[in-house]
Structures are given as structure tokens and as C-alpha cells.
Amino acid sequence: MRVxxxxxxxxxxFFIVATCSGPAIAGSDEIQxxxxxEEVETVVTCPSQPSTPVTGRCGVEPGDGNLLIRSHIAxxxxxxxxxxxxxDAAGNIQCAACDCSETAGYDSATVLNCPEVLTxxxxxxxxxxxxxxxxxxxxxxxxxxxxxxWRLGIRGHSEFDSSSSSSSEARTWGEIRQLLGGxxxxxxxxxxxxxxxxxxxxxxxxxxxxPHIRLSTFPLRDFGGELITSGCDYxxxxxxxxxxxxxxxxxxxxxxxxxxxxxxxxxxxxxTDATLPGPSIVHAIAMTAGDIPSLLASRxxxxxxxxxxIMLYGMTTPAxxxxxxxxxxxxxxxxVTTGSMNMLRELSCAAQHNETGLDGYFTDRDLLKMVTxxxxxxxxxxxxxxxxxxxxxxxLTLFDASVRTNFAAAVEAEQxxxxxxLKAGSPLFGDGPVVDxxxxxxxxxxxxxxxxxxxxxxxxxxxVATETGFTxxxxxxxxxxxxxxxSCGGPPAxxxxxxxxxxxxxxxxxxxxxxSGDSDGDGVANESDNCPSVFNPAxxxxxxxxxxxxxxxxxxxxxxxx
Numbered sequence: 001m002r003v004x005x006x007x008x009x010x011x012x013x014f015f016i017v018a019t020c021s022g023p024a025i026a027g028s029d030e031i032q033x034x035x036x037x038e039e040v041e042t043v044v045t046c047p048s049q050p051s052t053p054v055t056g057r058c059g060v061e062p063g064d065g066n067l068l069i070r071s072h073i074a075x076x077x078x079x080x081x082x083x084x085x086x087x088d089a090a091g092n093i094q095c096a097a098c099d100c101s102e103t104a105g106y107d108s109a110t111v112l113n114c115p116e117v118l119t120x121x122x123x124x125x126x127x128x129x130x131x132x133x134x135x136x137x138x139x140x141x142x143x144x145x146x147x148x149x150w151r152l153g154i155r156g157h158s159e160f161d162s163s164s165s166s167s168s169e170a171r172t173w174g175e176i177r178q179l180l181g182g183x184x185x186x187x188x189x190x191x192x193x194x195x196x197x198x199x200x201x202x203x204x205x206x207x208x209x210x211p212h213i214r215l216s217t218f219p220l221r222d223f224g225g226e227l228i229t230s231g232c233d234y235x236x237x238x239x240x241x242x243x244x245x246x247x248x249x250x251x252x253x254x255x256x257x258x259x260x261x262x263x264x265x266x267x268x269x270x271x272t273d274a275t276l277p278g279p280s281i282v283h284a285i286a287m288t289a290g291d292i293p294s295l296l297a298s299r300x301x302x303x304x305x306x307x308x309x310i311m312l313y314g315m316t317t318p319a320x321x322x323x324x325x326x327x328x329x330x331x332x333x334x335x336v337t338t339g340s341m342n343m344l345r346e347l348s349c350a351a352q353h354n355e356t357g358l359d360g361y362f363t364d365r366d367l368l369k370m371v372t373x374x375x376x377x378x379x380x381x382x383x384x385x386x387x388x389x390x391x392x393x394x395x396l397t398l399f400d401a402s403v404r405t406n407f408a409a410a411v412e413a414e415q416x417x418x419x420x421x422l423k424a425g426s427p428l429f430g431d432g433p434v435v436d437x438x439x440x441x442x443x444x445x446x447x448x449x450x451x452x453x454x455x456x457x458x459x460x461x462x463x464v465a466t467e468t469g470f471t472x473x474x475x476x477x478x479x480x481x482x483x484x485x486x487s488c489g490g491p492p493a494x495x496x497x498x499x500x501x502x503x504x505x506x507x508x509x510x511x512x513x514x515x516s517g518d519s520d521g522d523g524v525a526n527e528s529d530n531c532p533s534v535f536n537p538a539x540x541x542x543x544x545x546x547x548x549x550x551x552x553x554x555x556x557x558x559x560x561x562x
Contacts, residue, residue, distance in 0.1 A: 302327055502537070
């Protein structure tokens with residue numbers, strides 16, 4: 001066994017220590033600590049498990065209602081290679097370890113052999129707008145300072161909007177799009193019956209317990225485009241109830257008016273008492289180092305949507321600043337209009353920005369946790385889903401790991417790499433022969449495509465009719481004008497850019513592309529950049545300067561103590 005540990009901070013150390021009480025490890029013989037600051041992974045290699053020849057990516061040996069999966073598994077803190085995951089007939093995990101043979105139900109279980117597959121918790125999309133399904137809007141090179149600029153076409157900006165549809169067919173189509181990208185849970189500002197769990201709709205959680213999640217797109221009731229830079233003379237202030245999770249769009253922009261939204265929502269200003277208990281702040285783009293104390297005091301989570309942020313504002317949430325100070329970060333697609341079509345594309349954007357703009361600050365493990373265990377905790381369901389451990393519900397996504405290994409098999413996955421998606425141990429989508437073998441009755445799940453060259457949905461089955469009452473053909477017929485639900489071999493056509501760029505005539509000019517003189521592409525030459533390896537352009541909220549709250553010459557996004 002080799003275990004590599006990279007301790008970035010005391011906060012990271014806490015999580016690493018916490019994972020040591022996980023499933024029993026068989027065959028351990030060595031622990032190595034990395035002395036580099038490059039990405040490292042925690043990996044346990046188990047003794048090889050017995051298996052039979054597999055045709056395709058997984059093979060099934062029939063048994064009873066228990067299910068034993070033999071594959072690599074992500075807890076997600078640790079990768080167990082050649083491990084076992086035992087699920088009972090009720091859809092609950094009974095064992096996740098190198099060897100589950102001592103667990104009741106093991107000997108008679110149906111066996112799913114997937115020797116080159118990574119099993120992870122089902123992905124959780126922490127934010128979307130499910131009723132908006134019409135696809136990307138081409139905003140060209142125009143970038144905005146606040147969401148009211150593009151919503152209302154004010155301050156010299158162009159207005160754009162995306163039409164919405166609240167029909168059951170459209171919402172179901174949107175959930176299929178999320179499901180095909182590996183998601184099993186969604187906070188989507190709307191819901192459809194069946195398929196993924198809608199964490200913000202009690203009726204559509206499919207039996208999952210948890211606190212009420214109250215969503216607010218305009219928590220300050222500033223529908224009319226109020227842009228306030230000081231004081232709190234908004235139409236309203238947030239008033240969350242204790243015992244619920246309050247998810248609100250706050251600080252949606254890059255100027256002083258955007259930051260002021262948090263000041264008036266958090267109680268930072270003397271004339272407010274709107275302190276939020278445990279909120280999820282959606283976007284939080286204009287946050288500064290000065291907001292860290294109030295974020296920590298309120299136990300806030302920040303929902304990061306890099307693709308949509310970059311497309312609209314040319315920059316995104318200061319993710320390294322927040323994570324370095326212990327703020328929980330999770331990922332959400334925002335909406336298909338300017339965001340990602342599914343969680344795989346949002347992970348791809350986060351990974352790209354991390355690689356080119358954040359100096360690789362986040363490991364693949366960090367990114368996977370943003371869409372599994374950390375997302376579950378933020379949604380108040382961290383004791384039920386998001387982790388592979390006894391007692392948890394078996395919401396799972398299985399990824400092809402024959403080319404990409406360990407955490408990268410999930411974080412860098414393409415649409416065709418999703419082998420199987422299970423909700424409470426039952427298939428929702430996946431490779432046809434596997435879904436057929438695991439379904440209650442052959443034919444329960446529909447074949448999505450015929451043999452069309454290059455179509456990654458060939459021989460895939462989707463269990464939509466049993467979940468929703470709609471057939472796939474009915475939904476496909478009704479989906480004219482809606483965004484496609486999948487894309488083979490890479491990004492969908494017209495996908496919004498994930499490369500930050502800005503040239504708005506306000507002295508903030510950059511391409512987001514690394515050059516020899518500007519390594520992070522933020523428009524500030526290396527010799528003048530207070531954080532040359534981490535993207536930190538001058539922002540309107542920081543007075544058109546690079547943020548350095550403590551004036552120590554080190555930019556806040558790369559300062560251990562800003």
C-alpha cells in the first residue's frame with residue numbers, strides 16, 4: 001500500500017485525520033509522505049479480488065437482491081483500488097473496504113465486476129435553474145460588473161435573457177441532462193418527479209431526509225436593478241428561519257454594489273441584523289479578504305460556478321482565498337444559458353481554471369469532494385449521501401478508469417466515461433447489458449440509441465419511464481428548441497468559454513492566456529504582479545487594483561493570512 005498525504009493547512013489536516021477512521025484496510029505495508037507541494041493523492045491498493053472475464057466495462061453474476069460491486073472506489077477522501085462495495089436490498093451501503101466477505105449478505109449477492117472502473121458517490125449539483133433549458137446565449141466579448149447589467153441592459157450594457165419553460169417535460173429533460181453527467185442529486189430551483197433527487201423540493205427527494213432548503217434568487221428583493229454601494233436601503237433584507245438551509249444569490253458581480261449585498265446580508269453593517277445561520281452563498285464573486293470573518297462566523301458555504309461567472313464577468317469567485325481560510329466550496333452549474341450542461345463540464349471548467357489560473361491549488365480529490373461529500377454537508381444530507389461508508393444510501397456513479405486513473409477518472413471524465421448511475425442501489429442510466437442485468441425486469445429501461453457511428457449513447461439504457469411516466473421518445477419529441485442532454489467526445493457545441501477574458505474599457509484588460517511575461521494571464525506583468533502564479537486581476541470592487549488587504553505585497557488569493 002502507498003498513501004501519499006499533502007497537508008496544505010490545518011483545515012486540510014482535520015479532514016485527512018477524519019478519514020483515517022474509514023473502512024478497514026487490508027494488506028497495508030507502507031505510508032509515504034510527499035515532500036513536494038504538487039498534487040498528491042491518498043491511494044490504498046487492495047489485494048486483487050476474484051473476478052470472472054468481463055465483456056464490456058462490467059460483468060454481472062446473478063444473485064439475490066444484495067449487490068456487491070468490485071471496482072476501484074472513492075470514499076471520496078481515499079481511493080481504494082481493487083476494492084469491494086456491498087449494498088443491501090434496501091439500497092444502503094453495508095461495507096466499503098478491500099474485503100467485505102465477513103459482511104452479512106456477501107455470499108449470495110449479485111456481483112458487479114468492474115475491474116477498470118472507479119465508483120464514486122453520486123455527483124451533487126449544488127445549484128442550477130432547472131426551468132431554463134434553451135441553451136447558451138452568445139454574449140460575445142461583452143463582460144459585466146453586476147447581474148443587473150445583463151438582466152436589465154443598464155449602465156451602457158446589452159440586455160439578454162433566456163426563455164424558461166416550467167412544463168413537466170422540460171424539467172424532466174433537464175434532469176436527464178444532469179443524470180447523464182453522473183448527478184444523482186440536484187438543487188435546481190424546480191424539480192421533476194423521479195430521476196435525480198431534488199434536494200430543494202421535499203416531495204421530490206425520493207425519501208431522503210434533511211433540513212428544508214429555502215432558495216432565494218433575489219434575497220434583497222432588488223428586482224428593479226437597485227445598485228447600492230453603501231448602506232442597506234434595499235427593498236428587503238434576508239430573513240431565514242433557524243433549522244433550514246438558506247441558499248441565496250449574493251455578491252453576484254465584481255463591483256462595490258455586488259459586495260455590498262453581503263455586507264447587508266451578513267450583519268457586517270451596524271444598521272442590519274440579518275446575520276445568516278449556515279447559508280449557502282451562490283456566486284460570491286465580489287467577496288474580499290475583509291469578508292472572511294463574517295463568512296466563517298456564519299458557517300457559510302460558497303457555491304462556485306466558474307463557467308457562468310467567467311462568461312458573464314470575465315472572472316470568478318476568489319476560490320483560493322476562500323478555501324485557504326476554511327470556507328466550504330462546492331460546485332454548481334448555475335444554468336445552461338451561460339454555465340455548464342452538467343457536472344462533468346463544470347468539473348472540467350474548474351479543473352481548467354485550477355490548472356491555468358490557480359497554480360494547481362486544488363487537487364483532483366478536492367474537486368471531487370466539492371461535488372460529493374462537501375456538497376452533501378452543505379445541503380444538510382452529509383449523513384446520508386456523498387460518502388461511501390456503511391449506513392449511507394447507495395447513490396453512486398461509476399466511471400471508466402481504463403485510461404484516467406484514481407480521482408482523475410471522475411474529475412476529467414467525458415460523457416461516454418459514465419458507465420452506470422445508481423440511486424439507492426437501483427440503476428437509472430448506464431451501459432445496456434449492465435442496466436438490463438440489474439433491473440427488476442428486462443425492458444424496464446429504454447434503449448437510448450441505435451447503432452449510430454460516434455454516438456456515445458449507443459447501447460445505453462435510461463430508466464426514465466419507470467421513474468417519471470414519460471418515455472424517452474416522448475421527451476425527445478417534446479424537447480424541440482431545448483438544450484441537448486449530452487455531448488460525445490468533449491464539450492457541447494456553443495459551450496460558454498471557461499477562459500477568463502475582459503476588455504471593457506475600464507482599464508481591466510486581459511486574455512486569461514498564460515504568456516512568458518504574464519504567467520497567470522490576468523493582465524498584470526509578472527514583475528508587477530503581487531501573485532504572479534495565481535489569477536488575480538484588478539477588480540472594480542478592489543478599486544481597480546490587485547487585492548492586498550494587509551498591504552504586505554502578497555495578493556490576497558495567494559496569501560496564507562490576508
